Amino acid sequence: MAMSLSADDEDYDSDSTEQQRPPNRPKPKMATPASASLSTPGSTGVKLPSNRSASGARRRRTRCRKCEACVRTECGECHFCKDMKKFGGPGRMKQSCIMRQCIAPVLPHTAVCVVCGEAGKEDTLDEEEEKFNAMLMECSICNEIVHPNCLKVKDVAGVVNDELPNCWECPKCNYAGKTGKQKRGPGFKYASNLPGSLLREQRLGREARDDGDQTPSASSTGGGVGVALGATGLSPAGALGGASCTATISSSSSSSLSLKRKSEREDAPRPRTDESSGPHTGRLPPLLTPSGLPRPRPEIPAFLRKKRKLFEDDDEEEQQEDANARRKKKTWRDDPLIPRLSQVKKEDEEDEDEEEEEEEHSEREQEDEEDDDKLTVKRLSRTDEGRRNRLKEEEDEGEEEDEEQDEEEERSSRRSERSPGPLRATPASLESDQSLGSSPRAGPSSEGGGSGDGGPERTPPTRTSRVSAHPHPHPHSQPQAQAQPHPGQPQSRRRRRLPNRELSSELSKELNLEIQRTEDTLANENRQPLRGDPGDGPDNEDEASENEEPKRPYRNGTGGNLLGGLRDGRAGDLDRVGGGGGGERPHLRAREMNGTPWELRHFYGPPQITPLGFNRSSPAVRPPPPRSPPKCVQMERHVIRPPPISPPPERLPLADGHSHVAQREAWLAIFSHMTHQDLCVCMRVCKTWNRWCCDKRLWTRIDLNRCKSITPLMLSGIVRRQPATLDLSWTNISKKQLSWLINRLPGLRVLLLSGCSWVAVSALCTSSCPLLRTLDVQWVEGLKDAQMRDLLSPPTDNRPGQMDTRSKLRNIVDLRLAGLDITDSSLRLIIKNMPLLSRLDLSYCNHINDQSINLLTAAGTTTRDSLTEVNLSVCNRVTDQSLTYFKRCGSICRIDLRFCKQVTRQACERFIAEMSVSVPFGLREDKLLQKLS
DNA sequence: CCAAACGTGTGG
DNA sequence: CCACACGTTTGG
Numbered sequence: 038m039a040m041s042l043s044a045d046d047e048d049y050d051s052d053s054t055e056q057q058r059p060p061n062r063p064k065p066k067m068a069t070p071a072s073a074s075l076s077t078p079g080s081t082g083v084k085l086p087s088n089r090s091a092s093g094a095r096r097r098r099t100r101c102r103k104c105e106a107c108v109r110t111e112c113g114e115c116h117f118c119k120d121m122k123k124f125g126g127p128g129r130m131k132q133s134c135i136m137r138q139c140i141a142p143v144l145p146h147t148a149v150c151v152v153c154g155e156a157g158k159e160d161t162l163d164e165e166e167e168k169f170n171a172m173l174m175e176c177s178i179c180n181e182i183v184h185p186n187c188l189k190v191k192d193v194a195g196v197v198n199d200e201l202p203n204c205w206e207c208p209k210c211n212y213a214g215k216t217g218k219q220k221r222g223p224g225f226k227y228a229s230n231l232p233g234s235l236l237r238e239q240r241l242g243r244e245a246r247d248d249g250d251q252t253p254s255a256s257s258t259g260g261g262v263g264v265a266l267g268a269t270g271l272s273p274a275g276a277l278g279g280a281s282c283t284a285t286i287s288s289s290s291s292s293s294l295s296l297k298r299k300s301e302r303e304d305a306p307r308p309r310t311d312e313s314s315g316p317h318t319g320r321l322p323p324l325l326t327p328s329g330l331p332r333p334r335p336e337i338p339a340f341l342r343k344k345r346k347l348f349e350d351d352d353e354e355e356q357q358e359d360a361n362a363r364r365k366k367k368t369w370r371d372d373p374l375i376p377r378l379s380q381v382k383k384e385d386e387e388d389e390d391e392e393e394e395e396e397e398h399s400e401r402e403q404e405d406e407e408d409d410d411k412l413t414v415k416r417l418s419r420t421d422e423g424r425r426n427r428l429k430e431e432e433d434e435g436e437e438e439d440e441e442q443d444e445e446e447e448r449s450s451r452r453s454e455r456s457p458g459p460l461r462a463t464p465a466s467l468e469s470d471q472s473l474g475s476s477p478r479a480g481p482s483s484e485g486g487g488s489g490d491g492g493p494e495r496t497p498p499t500r501t502s503r504v505s506a507h508p509h510p511h512p513h514s515q516p517q518a519q520a521q522p523h524p525g526q527p528q529s530r531r532r533r534r535l536p537n538r539e540l541s542s543e544l545s546k547e548l549n550l551e552i553q554r555t556e557d558t559l560a561n562e563n564r565q566p567l568r569g570d571p572g573d574g575p576d577n578e579d580e581a582s583e584n585e586e587p588k589r590p591y592r593n594g595t596g597g598n599l600l601g602g603l604r605d606g607r608a609g610d611l612d613r614v615g616g617g618g619g620g621e622r623p624h625l626r627a628r629e630m631n632g633t634p635w636e637l638r639h640f641y642g643p644p645q646i647t648p649l650g651f652n653r654s655s656p657a658v659r660p661p662p663p664r665s666p667p668k669c670v671q672m673e674r675h676v677i678r679p680p681p682i683s684p685p686p687e688r689l690p691l692a693d694g695h696s697h698v699a700q701r702e703a704w705l706a707i708f709s710h711m712t713h714q715d716l717c718v719c720m721r722v723c724k725t726w727n728r729w730c731c732d733k734r735l736w737t738r739i740d741l742n743r744c745k746s747i748t749p750l751m752l753s754g755i756v757r758r759q760p761a762t763l764d765l766s767w768t769n770i771s772k773k774q775l776s777w778l779i780n781r782l783p784g785l786r787v788l789l790l791s792g793c794s795w796v797a798v799s800a801l802c803t804s805s806c807p808l809l810r811t812l813d814v815q816w817v818e819g820l821k822d823a824q825m826r827d828l829l830s831p832p833t834d835n836r837p838g839q840m841d842t843r844s845k846l847r848n849i850v851d852l853r854l855a856g857l858d859i860t861d862s863s864l865r866l867i868i869k870n871m872p873l874l875s876r877l878d879l880s881y882c883n884h885i886n887d888q889s890i891n892l893l894t895a896a897g898t899t900t901r902d903s904l905t906e907v908n909l910s911v912c913n914r915v916t917d918q919s920l921t922y923f924k925r926c927g928s929i930c931r932i933d934l935r936f937c938k939q940v941t942r943q944a945c946e947r948f949i950a951e952m953s954v955s956v957p958f959g960l961r962e963d964k965l966l967q968k969l970s
Numbered sequence: 971c972c973a974a975a976c977g978t979g980t981g982g
Numbered sequence: 983c984c985a986c987a988c989g990t991t992t993g994g
């Protein structure tokens with residue numbers, strides 16, 4: 038408000054000289070960038086005024102010093118750390134370490150009430166409501182800082198913004214119908230500058246986080262859980278929402294709530310534009326999958342496109358945010374994934390642009406919410422501090438080892454084991470989650486993936502040009518699972534995976550944890566064999582699970598949630614994600630063995646970054662006022678904050694105050710037998726289960742194959758779960774999304790991106806994923822030699838001195854390039870940069886010829902000895918000559934030459950005869966050579 | 971007084 | 983649109 042200015046000034050005055058204009062920008066004059074240039078104060082000053090004038094200047098916030106992020110030490114690897122003089126940088130940027138972005142920036146001690154001129158007095162009171170009225174609250178719209186008690190207008194309630202401590206939309210603004218959207222909530226920084234910033238996602242995430250914290254405190258627990266359960270069986274969303282809401286919302290809040298929602302709704306309503314246009318840009322997926330399977334998802338494209346858009350638009354974001362806010366529901370219940378499912382379905386129906394998509398999501402959510410209105414979920418804001426602290430230490434230790442070593446093995450095993458069905462998570466599973474969330478949409482979604490959903494996907498992708506409809510030979514079985522087709526029957530294989538949409542919020546949390554772990558792990562690099570199989574040692578993995586920070590209950594839990602029933606997932610997720618790594622990095626660095634430093638850095642860095650707002654927890658004391666939706670938050674630039682880490686409880690807290698006898702590990706053993714869908718249902722039961730079910734051991738593999746739209750919630754959910762294997766094949770994931778994701782999945786071992794666009798895949802060029810062992814970029818449209826070069830080139834963001842000249846993909850063991858128009862040029866790069874390459878899929882690569890094989894098996898190459906499986910099926914330029922080259926390979930076990938017109942059976946038999954001297958080979962199928970035994 | 975770092979404007 | 987750079991603010 039107008040007042041604000043004056044008010045602000047006053048505040049400031051106290052401390053700083055008044056002159057100080059509005060704190061932040063106010064002083065633009067000088068401050069203006071390069072102030073130097075503008076020596077004249079006036080000039081600079083001029084600009085500022087305009088903006089600020091609108092609302093009062095915002096008071097700068099300062100770090101809370103308590104949250105995980107604040108407690109951490111600088112990573113020394115992020116851009117900002119590198120800039121610091123202490124790390125040898127020039128010190129020009131003057132920014133906080135990415136890992137140390139405060140999760141809950143507070144008002145400076147010097148802040149005072151505009152009305153009475155006094156500081157916050159909440160400490161002197163015990164009752165929550167009283168505290169709230171005595172604490173300083175900064176309006177995200179007008180920036181005024183006041184004591185709610187000092188406001189004369191008490192008829193109208195303010196809307197508390199859970200995302201940031203002491204932040205609300207004051208009654209005046211609220212009453213005036215102002216919206217803070219355009220403004221940014223205080224405390225939000227330049228997220229956009231950060232590598233991993235995801236605007237939208239962040240938003241989502243925030244909401245997501247709301248969920249309850251720890252135990253369901255009063256309202257949440259009792260009601261929540263019960264409700265949840267019921268919900269699971271029935272309609273979770275409604276139940277949950279209702280329960281939580283009631284609990285939390287205080288009388289006053291109610292009014293505010295209403296207000297909020299209104300606004301939200303307004304936003305929500307937007308018409309969706311349908312993109313309907315088709316699928317991707319036109320690329321058609323090959324009919325057959327490399328493995329011989331027909332390619333799935335022909336239709337996908339359209340969806341995908343939409344998806345991509347999500348992150349991109351900011352404007353939308355705002356809207357979405359609103360929506361999200363509205364949506365907010367308790368996180369634990371909602372899984373980002375869930376929403377997705379529903380969303381997906383909708384999306385399928387509706388095609389929208391990115392923006393639209395986002396909006397859609399939000400809309401969807403909104404819709405859901407609306408449907409459920411009641412659902413308001415509480416948001417739990419996190420109490421960053423506690424969680425963080427706890428988590429960090431504990432988790433760090435355990436997990437480290439596992440990842441790498443096990444990963445592979447585990448993956449495979451786990452896949453089958455754990456989530457056999459789940460991964461694919463049929464829509465149903467997802468739905469379950471969704472339902473929880475709210476969602477009506479739940480449905481299905483899926484896009485297709487999996488199950489057949491429908492429509493679009495089903496049609497086999499056809500990548501026309503390249504692929505001829507050959508039967509596919511089935512490439513080597515790829516470890517990873519799903520994505521790849523099995524040999525043998527090409528056609529049959531097409532399985533469709535169902536996307537796991539369940540991931541959502543919870544995922545995010547876990548992801549965070551995981552990230553940390555991974556980081557640690559990396560650092561350690563030990564590869565101890567961890568096998569984190571579910572059954573095995575929960576310990577390690579547990580850690581991961583722990584990460585999530587369930588707790589943030591507070592107030593949010595109470596009322597705030599209303600907003601939206603967002604899918605908490607995101608928020609939480611995001612935060613978490615970011616969080617993990619921070620503190621430990623240092624160690625990591627040192628250790629990182631595989632990864633060069635830079636790699637590590639990336640890991641850490643990205644992970645750290647989380648979407649801003651979510652994490653913020655308001656001060657413990659949250660008042661009754663309703664929490665406003667995050668709208669204000671202008672997510673666009675959120676600071677990405679590290680996710681808090683808090684170990685999940687070891688035992689299930691019971692209503693009577695005691696704990697259930699069974700320990701978490703016991704529960705996990707049970708959960709390990711459940712499908713992802715079921716896990717999603719379990720997550721709705723209570724906060725504790727919610728966290729436990731996000732244990733990364735239960736989600737080693739997340740399959741979103743052909744999931745039409747990848748939503749922010751989904752992303753956060755993925756991050757929370759920190760999968761070792763992620764299948765994003767044939768999705769419309771955008772570059773921004775993928776980049777964000779990769780940066781937060783430091784432990785990712787298997788990444789399947791077949792059928793995605795090069796634009797999206799190019800995210801790998803700037804992100805680092807040191808531990809990546811398997812990369813599937815089959816049928817990626819636009820991926821040719823030039824792009825391959827970019828993919829394999831060393832990172833570019835390293836600083837001098839730290840530069841790592843090694844390829845970002847140097848640890849790739851399994852590379853799937855089926856259907857790409859690559860030539861020997863790419864092979865040379867591969868040979869040079871992938872010393873560990875063992876399995877190479879070049880099926881359907883029409884430019885591959887005998888010379889290519891000659892290169893791969895030439896003396897002096899690492900591939901000569903490292904290659905164990907090579908798929909050249911449907912490579913029409915490969916002739917019998919290639920077999921003679923393969924004789925040079927010391928470790929070759931499988932050579933797939935099926936459907937290679939120029940390869941004769943005689944040559945194969947000759948090869949077998951000659952090799953039999955040292956290594957017995959046999960013909961598995963026509964032209965499919967495989968080592969016996 | 972100083973290190974840290976917030977929030978913004980802008981050049982590329 | 984992002985990365986950078988900077989004046990100013992903050993806490994100690």
